[in-house]
Amino acid sequence: MGGAVSAGEDNDELIDNLKEAQYIRTELVEQAFRAIDRADYYLEEFKENAYKDLAWKHGNIHLSAPCIYSEVMEALDLQPGLSFLNLGSGTGYLSSMVGLILGPFGVNHGVELHPDVIEYAKQKLDFFIRTSDSFDKFDFCEPSFVPGNCLELSPDCSQYDRVYCGAGVQKEHEDYMKSLLKVGGILVMPLEEKLTKITRTGPSAWETKKILAVSFAPLVQPRRSESGKSRLVQLPPLAVRSLQDLARIAIRGAIKKVIHQEAVSRNGDGLKATPRFKRRRVRRRRMETIVFLDKEVFASRISNPSEDNSCEGLGEEQREEEEQSPAETKPEPPVNFLREKVLSLPLPDPLKYYLLYYRDK
Numbered sequence: 001m002g003g004a005v006s007a008g009e010d011n012d013e014l015i016d017n018l019k020e021a022q023y024i025r026t027e028l029v030e031q032a033f034r035a036i037d038r039a040d041y042y043l044e045e046f047k048e049n050a051y052k053d054l055a056w057k058h059g060n061i062h063l064s065a066p067c068i069y070s071e072v073m074e075a076l077d078l079q080p081g082l083s084f085l086n087l088g089s090g091t092g093y094l095s096s097m098v099g100l101i102l103g104p105f106g107v108n109h110g111v112e113l114h115p116d117v118i119e120y121a122k123q124k125l126d127f128f129i130r131t132s133d134s135f136d137k138f139d140f141c142e143p144s145f146v147p148g149n150c151l152e153l154s155p156d157c158s159q160y161d162r163v164y165c166g167a168g169v170q171k172e173h174e175d176y177m178k179s180l181l182k183v184g185g186i187l188v189m190p191l192e193e194k195l196t197k198i199t200r201t202g203p204s205a206w207e208t209k210k211i212l213a214v215s216f217a218p219l220v221q222p223r224r225s226e227s228g229k230s231r232l233v234q235l236p237p238l239a240v241r242s243l244q245d246l247a248r249i250a251i252r253g254a255i256k257k258v259i260h261q262e263a264v265s266r267n268g269d270g271l272k273a274t275p276r277f278k279r280r281r282v283r284r285r286r287m288e289t290i291v292f293l294d295k296e297v298f299a300s301r302i303s304n305p306s307e308d309n310s311c312e313g314l315g316e317e318q319r320e321e322e323e324q325s326p327a328e329t330k331p332e333p334p335v336n337f338l339r340e341k342v343l344s345l346p347l348p349d350p351l352k353y354y355l356l357y358y359r360d361k
Helices: 011-020 027-035 044-049 066-076 093-102 115-131 171-178 243-267 314-324 337-344 349-356
Strands: 056-058 061-063 083-087 107-112 144-147 160-165 181-191 194-202 205-214 299-301
Touching: 011 027, 011 066, 027 066, 027 093, 044 056, 061 115, 066 093, 066 160, 066 181, 066 194, 066 205, 083 093, 093 107, 093 115, 107 115, 115 144, 171 181, 171 194, 243 337, 243 349, 337 349
Parallel strands: 083 107, 083 160, 107 144, 160 181
Antiparallel strands: 056 061, 181 194, 194 205, 205 299
């Protein structure tokens, strides 16, 4: 096995390595990757592999390599308020990162073939909402997952601004995938062993760009029921938010502004970034590196490779840096100022928990 970037010791270091190798190139994508710990989507006994740039599969549960997800996120060119459809949504890791960018007025739908994987994705989503401080730093567009074969979507389903397919698309299904896009929308999918970005520039006009050489397991073909009819997949309706929900979004936004203003008054330059551990130096590798795992075989960059920087003398440089720098201690956990502020308000507990989105309350 080989990865397109070096393994990280934690989620932040994995993201540092993806940035160094130019897989993550924009601030929005970086923020989304840092906000959700990849290890949270692994089964406990496999978490030691979470920060390697490798795909992972266990039964029906599957995660693509981080370099693949970062290229997908960059290619989708996500913006707040867009609608997103994830075909083969799996664990929900990608859908949750997308939801952090789409914000409260976006649409975030996923279709997954295996019911057990949908249940797994819902558990991981619930864990993220209840426990992650990152949830309170973003206005989240919560994903909705439905079971079924993505090749059997109901013909009256809405079109989307952004679509991603996480399985190899056969050439005969290319037009079907394109039909799911609004004009101006972007479709990213593995097509003919290339991760491909297709932009719909008009009712019948398209721009196609090959991003990355990949090999994905192909889409599962639909099975006919005993009656001979296909099982049409009904996607969630594009519902309008209730006045109560809009008020919740507005209140949380107002509290965040108060917290920011207090921080500016206290620090003079706004909220400071949470300190991270000192990162070890990252060795750049050529982008043709191969990623192997089961049927998802490899990922190699099509664009020009970067220089392979020599690591000669790296150990000596690291020792010099350690001698010059004082010993670093583990930083204190970040304070969730939003939750502290909400819990201090003179409000009934049920309203506090609604503002905090504590589902278990």
